Amino acid sequence: MIRKIIEINEEKCNGCGLCAKACHENAIGMVNGKAKLLRDDYCDGLGDCLPTCPTGAITFVEREAAAYDEAAVEANKRKKNRQWPIQIQLTPVNAPYFDGADLLIAADCTAFAYANFAKEIQKGKITLIGCPKLDPVDYSEKLTAILEQNDVKSVTIIRMEVPCCGGIQNAAVTAMKKSGKFIPWQVLTVSVEGEVL
Template sequence: MVKRLIIRIDEEKCNGCGLCIPGCAEGALQIIDGKARLVREALCDGLGACLGDCPQGALYLEEAEAEAFDPELVAALLEEQEAKESGAARIDTGSEGLGGGCPGLRSLSIDRQKEKQKEAAPTQYDSEEATSTRSELGHWPVQLSLISPTAHYLKGAHLLVCADCVPFAYGDFHKRLLRDRVVAVACPKLDDASQHVEKLAAVIRANDLAGITVARMEVGCCGGLLRIVEVAMAMAGVALPIHDVVISIAGEEKAAQIREMGA
């Protein structure tokens, strides 16, 4: 037991709506007997990412004696939940409800090798018009706020920290930026920058990343994304060169440079 911040639920205020469940990427919260419950203290990282999701104000952080946060336990739980869903990319619309958390938050890898094999064997129906660009996305989720620092696909990965607007503006996004990279999507203007810094620092610290690329738009507010990565890297005490790619509003690669960072 250690003294640390831990999530607490005011049962009188909680109405069991379940909106807090997706806010906890670690799966520490579940709806049990019509109320939000902390499944186990070791699953709660104490960062409070779920606090803003409760319309009743029933969630709060308390400094108290509690089990230490256990990232390995979190990873095991999420893997178990993923295994239960068997066929990770399957969409389950059954009646399990919110008790097990949001299926969209499960960390999973997407096998693109089978798609490559299919493309290598053309059929009589193939034509230039029918051919589409293959997705290079190899994992889920993609939003930085939803990604768990302990997700298996992050180990030794090249991380692409990408502004929300880039995939819409840049036609070659999948081929030139996403391929062979793990993406974390964020908006430096609309999102909580401090939360992103903390999450990125945890990701960088825990995963021995092969590299980091920042993809951002040319608009001024998007420069904040690079700053978020720089601060997170300093917080993590890790020095990696940052590949900084700037995309124009017209959808062209306007600039690309490598920024060396000191630990």
């Protein structure tokens, strides 16, 4: 069928990943440092990605394309968000749920200290947890391997305000640097009173 769908100009794409993050259908992914339309049937043609592109690499075109398949999009979201285990030491380095994922690296106390953790922080993210004080390991090597071997869209680090939680933040930042990839990231800090600072 002929329909409106996005087109990405690879020459204009700077690899920032903002469009992939804005695409709620997971139709856009980062491949070799460039945004790519992964499946025509995942693109709803509404263009949530357009205003996020700082270089104007995304436009609409009308062309032969598979019809938008909402059921397939929803099934893909459920599949991508299904993961086990979540402990950093136990999770595999390469798993399908990491590709195109918004990764959440959490100090394990944060899920218990912040009451809306699952609804506000974890929702839609692939989650890895650990305790830098109790686990006798440097997470940076494992996290580096995960970032190097998978197409992670973004990283959110959540930690408690206590000094020992700095270890999880340091490991994640070190891993992002060692991976050699530009991945949008942020750090959230939870107070001992259970509020995001």
